[in-house]
Amino acid sequence: MTPESCRRLFPVTEQFVFLNHAAIAPPSTPAAEAAAAFHYGCAARGSADYFDWQERLAGVRRSVATLLGAGEEEVALTGNTSEGLAMVAEAFPWRPGDAVLVPVPDFPANVYPWMHLERKGVKIRFVRRRQGRLTADDFARALVPEARMAVASTVDFASGYATDLEALGSFCREKGLIFGVDAIQSLGVLALDVKKCGINFLAAGGHKWLLGPMGTGMLYVDAALTPDLDPPLVGWKSVADEENFELHFELKENAQKFEPGTMNLAGIFGLGASLELLREVGPEAVRDRIFALCDRFAEGLLGRGLELASPLSAGERSGILSFRPQDEAAATFRHLMANRVQVSLRGGLIRLAPHFYNNEDDVEGFFRVLDKTPR
Numbered sequence: 307m308t309p310e311s312c313r314r315l316f317p318v319t320e321q322f323v324f325l326n327h328a329a330i331a332p333p334s335t336p337a338a339e340a341a342a343a344f345h346y347g348c349a350a351r352g353s354a355d356y357f358d359w360q361e362r363l364a365g366v367r368r369s370v371a372t373l374l375g376a377g378e379e380e381v382a383l384t385g386n387t388s389e390g391l392a393m394v395a396e397a398f399p400w401r402p403g404d405a406v407l408v409p410v411p412d413f414p415a416n417v418y419p420w421m422h423l424e425r426k427g428v429k430i431r432f433v434r435r436r437q438g439r440l441t442a443d444d445f446a447r448a449l450v451p452e453a454r455m456a457v458a459s460t461v462d463f464a465s466g467y468a469t470d471l472e473a474l475g476s477f478c479r480e481k482g483l484i485f486g487v488d489a490i491q492s493l494g495v496l497a498l499d500v501k502k503c504g505i506n507f508l509a510a511g512g513h514k515w516l517l518g519p520m521g522t523g524m525l526y527v528d529a530a531l532t533p534d535l536d537p538p539l540v541g542w543k544s545v546a547d548e549e550n551f552e553l554h555f556e557l558k559e560n561a562q563k564f565e566p567g568t569m570n571l572a573g574i575f576g577l578g579a580s581l582e583l584l585r586e587v588g589p590e591a592v593r594d595r596i597f598a599l600c601d602r603f604a605e606g607l608l609g610r611g612l613e614l615a616s617p618l619s620a621g622e623r624s625g626i627l628s629f630r631p632q633d634e635a636a637a638t639f640r641h642l643m644a645n646r647v648q649v650s651l652r653g654g655l656i657r658l659a660p661h662f663y664n665n666e667d668d669v670e671g672f673f674r675v676l677d678k679t680p681r
Contacts, residue, residue, distance in 0.1 A: 525564055
């Protein structure tokens with residue numbers, strides 16, 4: 307399956323130039339159909355297919371594990387990035403006076419769970435980004451003896467700068483720090499191997515570059531870390547032998563202890579269909595197509611004398627391309643949106659985030675509308 311052949315699977319292209327996958331992406335028709343089929347099946351058959359659902363659930367878990375380079379037992383399926391990060395933040399055995407290194411500015415999902423720990427006496431040491439960039443040296447400058455953990459986003463949500471995860475993971479191993487990652491802005495674009503990068507835990511939602519439904523997500527916890535984490539929420543599915551309803555409170559020994567109850571199966575099955583589509587197209591083909599589109603947008607923006615706020619160099623770039631418009635950013639944003647070009651406004655920048663099914667018509671359509679911005 308090629309990127310070009312997949313465009314028909316995204317009905318959003320019939321009405322919009324959609325360049326907003328770093329926000330809420332439109333799921334493909336296979337993803338929407340998988341979610342709808344689950345609901346219609348329930349309507350017609352009730353829970354008669356319950357054990358089939360569990361097999362499908364396990365299949366999606368395997369797909370997520372493959373995506374991350376993790377073991378199935380190290381993956382929990384969650385509702386979103388925030389849920390996964392907050393679970394680990396509250397489960398970790400903190401001591402008063404401990405510290406965690408947290409980059410800023412960053413999306414609040416990877417800041418607030420750590421700030422919330424201040425009530426437990428945990429200190430937050432902020433690591434300042436430099437116009438979006440974030441390196442192991444930045445963490446080294448912020449390091450204090452009390453630090454036990456460092457967290458980072460794989461990609462800066464505003465500028466699109468990608469973090470060198472291998473370098474940061476190496477730094478954390480050297481300093482004895484637990485390394486946590488918010489991966490929502492890279493999964494589906496950039497390859498990631500949690501073991502190679504030395505990541506101890508990772509959370510992401512499925513509704514951006516993975517093209518899945520909202521309300522779906524994943525949490526990876528390294529098997530070596532799992533025993534040290536005490537889940538803040540537990541329920542009937544948190545225990546071993548969950549289908550045995552005789553009371554026996556023995557928590558699972560893997561990441562699935564972070565799945566406390568009945569799950570969003572419709573969304574999860576939709577996410578599974580999205581992961582399968584990305585697999586069929588091929589991770590490298592997806593990445594190369596996105597980068598090629600970003601290059602085309604960059605060429606047009608620079609040709610118009612506009613300033614880019616995102617990198618294009620290997621190792622730093624992602625699927626995000628942000629620029630500073632000639633006119634007031636909010637007015638440019640409103641003009642684009644009013645003319646069926648979906649983008650994001652982030653801190654005085656217009657953020658473009660194309661995916662593999664976008665094409666030259668979308669590039670031309672964007673510039674056709676941008677060039678007509680009222681002045």
